[in-house]
Amino acid sequence: MGRLHTELSRLYLSPAAEDGSAVDESRLFTTNGLTRSLVLGLTRPADWDAMSRVWQGVQADLELPAPAIAVCGAEGYQLWFSLAQPVTVAQAQDFLELLRLRYLSAVAPRRITLWPAQSAHTRLVPALQADTGQWSAFVSSDLAAVFADDPSLDLPPGEDNQADLLSRLKSIQPGELQAAL
Structure with a gap:
């Protein structure tokens, strides 16, 4: 298991995914439908x-x-929130909707994606965007604005660089999530 896989597992994937198996979108949920990954796009x-x-x-x-x-190319920017303990889809949606209302109320709702959601799908990052041939990638906050014209990469991002970015992140603890709600 490479460093990027380790960091994705630590932050976003269900505990069952920590066995070295493939990293894919199915690993964003536990076997009982809970998730540690919340995405606001x-x-x-x-x-x-x-x-x-x-x-x-x-x-x-x-x-x-x-x-x-x-x-993420046509999907624009995404913020990936990591939870220390998995929550239900309803709890995840409540949290993301509150963030949308508080910080993005002036943005047209059709431009905002909240995941997990029943009607939405998300792809793991980094990934090749099949529709454009471009790559999604995690970026640092000081480089995010550089991608305003084209929020994607022409080449695959380096796995070590992606792992380094993720290694600095922490998961939201249950008490922190409750206080935020």
């Missing part, structure tokens, strides 16, 4: 100013650990 036009309000706000206002920042 803002589709094109890519707007880091709006998304940075969420990224900064959850840390400053809610005192939560920083979420990972991803660029």
Whole structure:
């Protein structure tokens, strides 16, 4: 198991995925349908100013650990929140909807994706975007604005760099999530 797999497992995948098996979207849920991964997305036009309000706000206002920042092509920017303990889809949706209302209320709802959701699908990052041939990737906060015109990469991101970015992140603890709610 490589470093990137280890970091994705530590932050986002169900405990069953820590056995060295393949990393794919099915691993975002436990066998009883709980998840540790919450994704708030803002589709094109890519707007880091709006998304940075969420990224900064959850840390400053809610005192939560920083979420990972991803660029995902046509899907724009995503913030990936990691939970220490899995929650139900309903609890995840409640948290994300509250973030949307607090920080993105001026953004048209059709541009915002909240995952997990019954009607939405998310792809793990980094990944090749089959529809564009571009790559999604995790990026640092100081580079996020650089991707405003094209929130994707032409080449696959380096696994070690992706692992390094994720290694600095922490999961939201149950008490922190309850306080934020």
